[in-house]
Amino acid sequence: MTAFSRSSLEELLKKRFFYAPSFQVYGGVAGFYDYGPPGCALQSNIIDLWRKHFVLEEEMLEMDGAIITLADVLKTSGHVDKFSDWMVKDVKTGDIFRADHLVENVLETRLDGDKQAGLMTENDATSQKDKKKKKGTVQAIDNYTGKELGEIISKHNIKSPETGNDLTEPVEFNLMFESSIGPTGHLKGYLRPETAQGQFLNFKKFLEFNNDKMPFASASIGRSFRNEISPRSGLLRVREFTMAEIEHYVDPNNKKHARFDEVKDVKISLLPRHIQSEGKTVPIEMPIGEAVEKKIVDNETLGYFLARTHLFLTMLGIKYDRLRFRQHMPNEMAHYACDCWDAEIQSSYGWIECVGCADRSAYDLTVHTNRTKEKLIVRESLAKPLIYEKTVLEINKKIFGPKLRQSAKTVEDYLTNLNEEQLEALKKELEDGKTMVSCADGNQYEISSDFLTIQKQTITEHVREYIPNVIEPSFGIGRILYSLIEHVYWTREGDEQRAVLSFPPRVAPFKCLLVPLSNNLAFSKLVCDLSSKLRKLHISIKVDDSSNSIGRRYSRNDELGTPFAITIDFQSVQDGTITLRERDSTKQIREKTDTILQVLKDLVEEDVTWEEVLSKYPIFVQQELD
Template sequence: MSTNNTSNNAFNRTILEELLKKRFFYAPAFQAYGGVAGLYDYGPPGCALQANILDLWRRHFVLEEDMLEVDCTIITPSDVLKTSGHVEKFADWMVKDLKTGEIFRADHLVEAVLEARLEGDRQARASESDVIAAVTKDADGKSSEQDKKRKKKGKVQAVKLGDSVKAEYEEILAKIDNYTGPELGELMRKHEIKNPETGSDLTEPVEFNLMFESNIGPTGALKGYLRPETAQGQFLNFKKLLEFNNDKMPFASASIGRSFRNEISPRSGLLRVREFVMAEIEHFVDPLKKDHPRFNEVKDTKLRLLSQSIQAEGKTQPIELSIGDAIDQKIVDNKTLGYFLARIHLFLIKLGINPLRLRFRQHMPNEMAHYACDCWDAEIQSSYGWIECVGCADRSAYDLTVHSIRTKEKLVVRETLPTPQVYEKTILDINQKIFGPKLRQNAKIVEEYLTSLDEQQLESLKEDLEKGNGKTTVPGTNGEGYEVSTEFLTIKRQTFAEHVREYTPNVIEPSFGIGRILYSLIEHVYWMREGSEQRAVLSFPARVSPFKCLLVPLSHHPTFTDLIQDMTTRLRKLSIPIKIDDSSNSIGRRYSRNDELGTPFAITIDFQSVKEGTVTLRERDTTKQIREKAKAIFRFLLSSYLTAAFYNIDTILVILKDLVEENITWETVISRYPEFTQQELD
């Protein structure tokens, strides 16, 4: 399939976005009421494209990996998200214009302003006179979308920067995801970053929680949130999933559904929205055995990796390594994490993402999510820059542990050991007959403190008791001090024989932002066909294109009616999504209109079709056609009817079915059948 590099024309996002809205891939929601930033509706081709992406995702992950799919509720009680850490930590840093009250996300503002200054430096170095006119005009004399963005956000001016300043800006941009709020504030002061539109001063960065708050029930007593991710429902169903999987480890659950984030300033189309579809996987694994049984299948898959060490040097150029080498060199932490990075890569390439515009960036320490011990983002390059579209995190045992502590329900795996494991452990033994009467009403809070101590803390308490002649003071859970003694508690080493190992699984989580992937894919497959007039083409792979085949009758002549109905019925029985264009436009115009929808194939019915039972089959990217029989006895033969032996039965339909399911390529078809050279002109 062709991509947008087929054309010599510079990419113009404005033209693409106008096309997507015209063909109703998507549109701003509630537009009649002025719209709401960050909310979009998908039209018929957008819905079909999203459904096909999700279908491929299910096939690639859920079916191929034997995952357990669940569908959990969107409204989530506050206690769940307090336990997970989202209420406290799920936030971005924002700043406000002191005069206008306009809100900006701090890191995005710093990024936009510094990029604009670097662009001004490039312009100044390119030319000393009439720089803005020369650089910011495209072939038609119109300002490009990128330059409009820079002018709006960063006020591009052709000013040459000193080499040290330029290097400092580039280093800041390479590390932009690693700065804390106070550090962003310091950068804004140091580099005099203000509102690019007004020049007004801005507040210091403050945290803003991104969750939508709600109330459950008529009284409002039970506080809730719209979920910011689908993961928590999977964690809370862990015991049921483990039981469903016959207590076998490792295993993975999966979920597809809507999530919500109250973005500070959603200004990048489908890439930063407040309501979106996520597809998430939670792969539960033994923390002592993070190998993956299928790792050897992907170990030679090469990825473009932007590690922490490269970013720390202020660089943004990734290195290309096989995932096997990345594991051996300790760049990626473990084989299960590496396995999913490779599988994510293969999925995105299968969708139609350009591999040269795909990289995996490792999170810097300060940007690492509160639950993660290692995390990589699959970033896709578009006209908006490098955008995170998939996150793949090793969440360790964080989620299951905190939910288990909060609910007092064990979320663990019990594994019968082939031979008992003998070990020593420091334990606390409390003589309740004396402990209770001695401490009276304070017994519970002191016992809760004592039973929370780990082995090292118990050994330290034992030393304090020995130094204090069998007595010492400990805090209760209320923070006050209470005297305890060896009279009613004993700390000792004891030997245990463990026949069943009990452990909390670690979790590897690939998390997919479907809307971001969808938009990035559209940019990657978009190009302009050269000719008497430029025409847009979306070269989706057949498996994800919204419609698979265009059915084009030459005219409204009544002799075509029965054949059109017959072809429509048989195509639908083959589960091939079609679109019929029986408008009065020319054949070429109708082809072109559906190239804009990304429809890969077209069947044309003409007078020769009625006489001979032949039709033409056209391919979108090459515009080449073949003509073969279509009106013959048809029957379903499961997968066998797709083989070459049955090409004499409904030739065109069999070829089309094979092409749609990507069992053969158009190049193979052209090599087997003579090319037909009519019916493409306007």
């Protein structure tokens, strides 16, 4: 098999309009892409399968929310303060660079350069040490603060790449696109950086829709935005992208999953923290059941989604040995996450995060509850009431008010905010009759024991209130789409010009090519009839009645990844038979139209394989057409 060539693939993707830079006739803008017909259909099919595999399979509550998001929401979620990258400027030209990427590129180039120049020999201890240092910096590049990046830049004497000028200290750049809502100009909004927040805000409505039953999941598919400092790597790092996100809400005390048994034997590749911290990158393979049992993966629900994600990706055509699940190191997690596993897919750009499976804990629901006072919580009726002792405070209003007068409210606020421990301490202080308390207004107030009572009470709770934890599998559709294309791309033995994209039938942009042998009028009616029949079967087709040779037309559709082709020739007109060609093997069968249509439907729905078809129907051999 020929070695992979990214430039050849890119040439193909451009030629067949899988995708292209947006506004290209205006020169384009980095990080924006338009999906042409095959890319758009491929994306639709991936989304459709995602919806079937996740949403319909588990009756998830799908929603479709606003993209423009009120600034307040994202302030609360932490995105306004923390969703940013570090940038540095060329002090003379003003050119802007993303600090971590710049450091990474420069150090990697230097490592390569040193290697090529033969500077590093086994015996050269100093350069070995230096090499190790550079490598360490590159590996940890995601984890540095702005200050640290500044120090690295100065230590390694990194300059503006084109001009050699000095660089400024790193400054923070928020990655959200900002806009303003309505005619006043005063109401700020951002384009959402994820669909998750929109889901969290609707938690109460979801829970009600679900008849108050826990656990359950919401889901959303849609566009999100990230104003990257310097987009790169094609579809892998863009400013506008389609995400599919699941928020699975669980009881923090019970992260079991009812359907875990169905997936427990699914084997997946894991790269847990302890392996990474040994500096190793070879994953371990094991059934997810074992991984959860051994606590490598924290709980069943997280494990369930890792396995389901694995099944989804491999069903699309992602190669098993180019897929791994890597656990985040503690210092690389997003501000909201308490554990996180990335599904990483290997492509010519390296191992790239395509799905993040994060345990966001109760973070988001808690911050929104605190901010809005709208309780995003679960109330669970307890079969057996919960009985326990609690230290409680009771204020003697008759004395308290008149004695403290205008300050009563301030002191009351102070007291009601004390926790049990603090109440016990206060009780002790009051044994002497009087004590001073320091309140929020900065003043001290004297209170005496007759102002209040502090005592143990027996509490009986019939309802348990809790903020659920959230397990979030979040899919970057564009990244999956590009990685998939690399995985299914190959060229025919002995002819590098003849490229093929071997998408599985359900994923392929178009299912069937329809080619009349020539422009002969006798064929037109047949093409028309067949098209109509195929549409009724919901099989998406491409008719190619151009004057190119049949071989040329087959090749063109191999490049589009169209798995099947029906050819209409003179025999078709005579006896109503047509041929069905399969893309990868290029083998054909010839049968009556109705038989072919049934076979095709089964193939497209992946109810039978081409091998099974060939074992049932004779191969049709005809002169090589080209």
